[in-house]
Amino acid sequence: MMMTLLYVEREWQASDTRKFGIGNISLANGTAYGEHSTHKSGLEVDIRPLRKDGLPIPVYWYNKEYDQAATAKLIALFRAHASVRRVLFDDTGIPFVTPFKHHDHHFHLELRA
Numbered sequence: 001m002m003m004t005l006l007y008v009e010r011e012w013q014a015s016d017t018r019k020f021g022i023g024n025i026s027l028a029n030g031t032a033y034g035e036h037s038t039h040k041s042g043l044e045v046d047i048r049p050l051r052k053d054g055l056p057i058p059v060y061w062y063n064k065e066y067d068q069a070a071t072a073k074l075i076a077l078f079r080a081h082a083s084v085r086r087v088l089f090d091d092t093g094i095p096f097v098t099p100f101k102h103h104d105h106h107f108h109l110e111l112r113a
């Protein structure tokens, strides 16, 4: 997971100066993580979509500040680098994503072991 995040961050910074937000991965002992039923294996991570203004704050995919093209590019970078099993995100205008409740201000990325 960390290699994937660091690799994609390097690739991303080569073409865009905005930072992307990385959220929950898992707890060290793999126990339940708040309201998540997943995030126990270290192979799942929540990532914020990109904002047009680049501010490091949340954005929902239906807000005007949401940058769909940049978010699609970021998801494509993850897919190109890592063995991505699934991406849960409610903006179905982006290829390969699966809508899932409460995934309107972050996308959930699952990697294969």
Ligand SMILES: [Zn+2]
Binding pocket: 039, 044, 045, 046, 107, 108, 109
């Ligand atoms: Zn998640």
